[in-house]
Amino acid sequence: MKTPAILSVLGEDRVGIVAAVSAALAANGANIEDIRQTIITGIFSMTMLVTVDEEACPFDRVQAELATVGDELGLQITLQREDVFRAMHRI
Amino acid sequence: MRIEPEEIAETLEMISRHHLDVRTVTLGLSLRACAADDIDEIARRVYDRVTTAAGRLVPVADAISREYGIPIVNKRISVTPVAELIASCGARDVSPIAIALDRAGAEVGVDFVGGFSALVHKGIGEADRRLIDSIPAALAATQRVCASVNVATTRAGINWDAVLLMAHTIKACAAATSDRDAIACAKLVVFCNMVEDNPFMAGAVHGSGEPDEVINVGISGPGAVRAVVESLSPDADLTEVAEAIKATAFKITRMGELVAREAARRLGVTFGIVDLSLAPTPAEGDSVAAILEAIGVERCGGPGTTMALALLNDAVKKGGAMGTSRAGGLSGAFIPVSEDANMVRAVRDGALTLEKLEAMMSVCSVGLDMIAIPGDTPAETIAGVVGDACAIGVANTKTTAARLIPVPGKTVGDEVEFGGLLGSAPIMSVNGWAGTRLARRGGRVPAPLGGLKN
Numbered sequence: 001m002k003t004p005a006i007l008s009v010l011g012e013d014r015v016g017i018v019a020a021v022s023a024a025l026a027a028n029g030a031n032i033e034d035i036r037q038t039i040i041t042g043i044f045s046m047t048m049l050v051t052v053d054e055e056a057c058p059f060d061r062v063q064a065e066l067a068t069v070g071d072e073l074g075l076q077i078t079l080q081r082e083d084v085f086r087a088m089h090r091i
Numbered sequence: 092m093r094i095e096p097e098e099i100a101e102t103l104e105m106i107s108r109h110h111l112d113v114r115t116v117t118l119g120l121s122l123r124a125c126a127a128d129d130i131d132e133i134a135r136r137v138y139d140r141v142t143t144a145a146g147r148l149v150p151v152a153d154a155i156s157r158e159y160g161i162p163i164v165n166k167r168i169s170v171t172p173v174a175e176l177i178a179s180c181g182a183r184d185v186s187p188i189a190i191a192l193d194r195a196g197a198e199v200g201v202d203f204v205g206g207f208s209a210l211v212h213k214g215i216g217e218a219d220r221r222l223i224d225s226i227p228a229a230l231a232a233t234q235r236v237c238a239s240v241n242v243a244t245t246r247a248g249i250n251w252d253a254v255l256l257m258a259h260t261i262k263a264c265a266a267a268t269s270d271r272d273a274i275a276c277a278k279l280v281v282f283c284n285m286v287e288d289n290p291f292m293a294g295a296v297h298g299s300g301e302p303d304e305v306i307n308v309g310i311s312g313p314g315a316v317r318a319v320v321e322s323l324s325p326d327a328d329l330t331e332v333a334e335a336i337k338a339t340a341f342k343i344t345r346m347g348e349l350v351a352r353e354a355a356r357r358l359g360v361t362f363g364i365v366d367l368s369l370a371p372t373p374a375e376g377d378s379v380a381a382i383l384e385a386i387g388v389e390r391c392g393g394p395g396t397t398m399a400l401a402l403l404n405d406a407v408k409k410g411g412a413m414g415t416s417r418a419g420g421l422s423g424a425f426i427p428v429s430e431d432a433n434m435v436r437a438v439r440d441g442a443l444t445l446e447k448l449e450a451m452m453s454v455c456s457v458g459l460d461m462i463a464i465p466g467d468t469p470a471e472t473i474a475g476v477v478g479d480a481c482a483i484g485v486a487n488t489k490t491t492a493a494r495l496i497p498v499p500g501k502t503v504g505d506e507v508e509f510g511g512l513l514g515s516a517p518i519m520s521v522n523g524w525a526g527t528r529l530a531r532r533g534g535r536v537p538a539p540l541g542g543l544k545n
Binding site for chain 1: 093094103154157158159160161345346348349413
């Protein structure tokens with residue numbers, strides 16, 4: 001099952017954030033569909049639309065892998081199914 | 092249409108900073124097949140039914156919570172009013188059924204089980220009386236079980252005999268748990284116009300018009316609404332305030348509906364309703380009173396409070412009704428004193444009184460909720476307070492309720508700590524002029540003309 005999801009990353013800017021997050025996604029079969037990223041006064045903020053291939057890797061395992069990356073880099077990384085944003089912000 | 096980063100940030104902030112959550116995913120279960128001649132047999136069937144039907148509720152709700160990043164605070168079960176199961180069993184004490192529900196609830200990992208209940212708005216049946224007589228023992232012996240009794244409806248009027256009986260039952264519950272600050276009373280609610288699909292406690296039951304199994308979801312989010320109101324310009328007029336609340340209620344409701352639909356699908360049961368209620372928690376800022384204060388009342392309970400609450404309640408319903416076609420349950424802002432930090436502060440400051448709460452009840456859901464009162468309050472006075480709540484419900488064709496806690500040994504100025512979502516509360520003063528004559532008249536207050544709609 002291909003599940004669209006929103007990945008959001010927030011934390012202090014440093015070298016290698018995009019690389020580490022992208023590597024974790026690739027290693028778990030999740031495809032990046034869209035990326036938006038900004039840095040405001042040193043705070044790194046990135047949102048990605050990704051597609052999680054749950055046959056390659058279950059959703060909760062992708063979440064766990066990303067949590068590990070977040071811990072290592074001191075970032076807040078959240079992966080949520082996309083439907084929740086669509087439900088809340090679209091009629 | 093892609094989701095904008097600002098929208099993602101807004102959702103994350105509502106959840107992480109403003110306590111937005113789904114308060115409860117409640118599985119309604121029919122227990123009709125559990126009726127039997129023998130109390131132990133009923134208890135056995137009830138245990139088996141609940142553990143079999145609800146075994147996957149908690150893991151499914153937890154998985155949804157993780158995948159969507161939405162906290163689901165409680166998982167609960169509501170069941171057929173237990174009085175409907177015991178007509179043919181002669182046991183005087185039917186608390187073993189509550190104990191079976193409690194064990195089953197623990198087994199499947201839910202927070203509460205509601206439905207140790209009876210509907211007696213027009214008359215008290217023999218089984219109903221045994222159920223009510225068993226409530227103090229049942230609630231004292233269990234952790235998770237909640238009881239509720241419906242004593243009035245707009246169609247039937249107020250069963251005044253039942254109101255006095257429930258006043259005595261509230262006192263008996265307090266006595267049965269006097270060593271625990273009368274905690275049993277926090278699990279007992281007396282209703283007017285009880286609804287059949289309420290996912291919230293202590294009043295959840297699984298009504299006779301419901302399918303065998305159903306998922307009902309109670310949303311929450313006072314903190315998110317408060318934050319939106321606080322973010323408005325201080326000069327924003329009340330129409331703008333209402334509009335902002337409406338837009339937020341829509342988002343909160345859509346989140347609840349998504350959770351409800353997904354939980355129902357994964358469990359393979361019917362999706363019942365989304366209850367559009369703002370339910371406070373003791374957490375700072377997650378408060379209905381704080382919304383009223385953000386609207387502009389200096390302290391909850393001050394003049395203007397009822398109007399601000401009416402505006403809030405109306406805007407939540409309008410936004411919520413746009414967000415789901417399955418609005419149901421109680422659907423209104425809750426005003427449980429002990430569970431709302433700003434309401435507790437307002438009581439301590441002398442801004443909020445029982446009489447003002449009575450006025451507030453007339454424009455929101457559901458009533459005189461989680462109010463600690465002196466332990467020596469007479470049953471006749473409690474009956475009067477409950478009767479007033481019922482009158483407002485009957486006359487206005489709305490649900491009202493009373494969850495009063497006469498704490499033994501405590502009086503005005505003392506505090507009581509219930510813990511968890513139930514919070515803590517100062518003991519509130521009760522008007523001492525009820526007398527005894529009214530309560531002892533008995534009989535039934537006739538239904539109002541407004542009930543004759545056919």
